Amino acid sequence: MVDFGPRYEVDVTPGVSHFLSKLAFQRSKTWPSRDSILEELDKNGGLADCQYHRDAFMYALTGFSSSFPSLLRVLSESLFQPIVTAEDIDSQREEVQFQIEELQRRLDPEPLLTELIHAAAYRNNTLGFSKFCPSDSVDLVSEKDVLSVLKRYFVPSRITVCGVGVQHDSFVETVHETFSGVTPAWEDRVVTPTRVDESVSQYTGGIVTNHSDSEPQRLVLNPLPELAHVAIGFEAASFHDPDFFPFSVLNVLLGGGGSFSAGGPGKGMYSRLYTDVLNRYHWVQNATAYHHSYSDSGLFCIYGSASPNQLPDLVQVLMDEFMRLSKPYGSEELSRAKKQLQSMLMMNLESRTVVFEDIGRQILATGKRRSPEELCDRIESVTSSDIQMACQKMMTQSPAVAAFGNLSDMPSYGDIDSAFAKGGRLPGRSNNFFGRFKF
Template sequence: MRESVSLIVHGGRDSGPASSNGVEKKDRFGLSAHRQFSSGGAYANIPLSTPLPGVPKPIFATLDGQEKFETKVTTLDNGLRVASQNKFGQFCTVGILINSGSRYEAKYISGIAHFLEKLAFSSTARFDSRDEILLTLEKHGGICDCQTSRDTTMYAVSADNRGLDTVVGLLADVVLQPCLTDDELEMTRTAVQFELQDLDMRPDPEPLLTEMIHEAAYRGNTVGLHRFCPSENIARINREVLHSYLRDYYVPARMVLAGVGVEHERLVEAAAKHLLGVQPTWGDPGAVDVDRSVAQYTGGIIKLERDMSNVSLGPTPIPELTHIMLGLESCSFLEDDFIPFAVLNMMMGGGGSFSAGGPGKGMFSRLYLNVLNRHHWMYNATSYHHSYEDTGLLCIHASADPRQVREMVEIITKEFILMAGTVDTVELERAKTQLMSMLMMNLESRPVIFEDVGRQVLATHSRKLPHELCMLIRDVKPEDIKRVAGKMLRGKPAVAALGDLSRLPSYENIQAALLSRDGRLPRMYRLFR
């Protein structure tokens, strides 16, 4: 192959030393010795868009149309599901996803899932320390990570696919046989304390506001329970508390072993070897007591008065801002209305008051056109959609100077009312195209495909393929947006407020604005100013 490339580029090999006379040079580069595979010489008039005569037609490796997209799922004898998606390349991403998280902590000390996230990939029955685990992964070019959300815990490894058996064995050990030593628990307490302090001090309040809006929307139940460990519980969580939780929720029937970039048969073989008949360190689960509570949306308000004037000091400090997040119940990701809600969220869009991007970054979304471009004093207006297996929450985060909080809240309530109004065909098509583009671009990443496969199989025992989701997105009509928005507006609002709240409207006034035709807050009359 290299020789043929050399012939194409250089036009042939020298048959001998160059002669000093012109005749031999002419013979050497004349018609009798033209470059066989070049577009010059005898093929001077053939355009680049036309195949060259005499050049063999290339044959490329192909796959059956379904094979390259198919997600295969196998259930083992103990109830554990094994799901895989083939993807060519030297590396794979493999992990275990567990149906556990902060929403299942109602009868436990709050903060267990947060602790388990920090304890992940520590010492196990086979590995004496985290360093030994990392050195084992390093032999296969591997990295590891653990993430917990309100309803899912995910242990993942990316490594060379030739080390698949080692990786699955390591994951089984990390998930089912952690040592949870006293030293590791003490280090975790320090890490959790530091993360809580960082949450309170960071200039970006979005993670804290997300925690607050869930607490307001689902007061005291399921996804409204604390995702981060409360500071008063840090000292109370010990090995016995963790084992009691693990005994109920870290069971094979609540797990999925997902892999991307691996052959399904090899993954099933490794799973059967390392995850069948394994005795966890917390013993036989016996009668499992699982919380099967359905999320109960309550609505309400959570307020946190705080001095935000010194959040970010320096030559260009961030000005003092008050942050408001306003939300309404949407739907679960299992319902048909999930896709229209996703399109509505994309249509609202938004972001900060400064962006270096153009139309591709959502500069033509409603929250840019109607809010940030018209009200220069607003620093942020962003739409978010959180969706779970039994509920969902569509919310808008806005921030502005404390003196203009009332006007900011009214602008946001008006935008909620407008969601159920006229939907322009152009903006709807733009939002649908942007959602499909974001979906397909994200799914070019192997770790994202892994998470998508794992979460879908964990929730529904199967996976909707990207082209199926794109078809559902294309089918969304303006009347679908108006219908889901109208249904959403009939519910009670959830409000999270952070900063100087002296001018924050009452919860009753916000609720009245969302029930009105124009979204205006009730007028306030004072005898004395």
């Protein structure tokens, strides 16, 4: 795990993280081609992957436990001795451009809404920088940008190496042998700037929209109904905030999903967004809560989808759910959410891949790893008043709003912000339940 991601792209061309993820495990000093790296991995039953978040990069290798010394050598060279030239970067431009276009065509609106709501919440700073390369930067990302990032951020103090399914002492010894004394490929390259960005995220609130008169064409046999998508959020808890656990429980308590779901026990069909929104308003196609947490901030959001002419009603329904968050929670509802969160945690940790990422991200973010037992105890200790106080504090800010699709009927940001400050009613919206229906 490397402490670098799009949030640090302050003084380089936006999108360098996207390119860097594509350059992972392509070429290195010992293995000068992608095929030679794959051949080395095949000999050890290995697979390689690189994923990145707004605040972290994850280089992952999996293979035979007995082959971890060979896998660590591949990992070490991929981190510190990759071959990166202008030709390597040019070879990735087409794939990066394809992924950007694919983001607009996806049936699932969540990735694009996540991008837009972060841009609205942290306008032009840190966590508001796009995870994906902007279209106008695809041809601008250069060898200099990549080397600048590698030289400043790919250093021992910002890297955590973790392993699962290996003997600890032997693993630590091999890591020292493999990583110590390695001369980075960029050591003698002159790159600027040389300072590490230490900016703290600044929540701004605001609105970011992506209006189109019709949805993008998708390769499906039967045309799907045209939908508009909205997300409303507020700054919430960071990893280090005591309110992190109340917000985590609240996220499960609200739950949500699509209007059609093959539900059943444990599928969240009794969560609040299902019972109070999806089962109540037939025209709402999706309503889901999300909690994004980082080292210095967090974002709590509710997403919704409906027909474009229902946008005012959809926004009002989402606002109603936010206004209810500061009210007391029933013991059954709260207990169900806590048990479901604990169950999800324990089931996920049955996967070695999840355990690996959990260890790496916790160490990188907090400097230590909390045991599953400690996490379950913290979840169990959350009370109704904990969630209420966290939400009351959250709701003192201006909201962040994101929307895309046909937004002709979208309420203005001024109306939404003013409504939150004055009891949660948009201008012209009736308290009458039936006032929200448009047939």
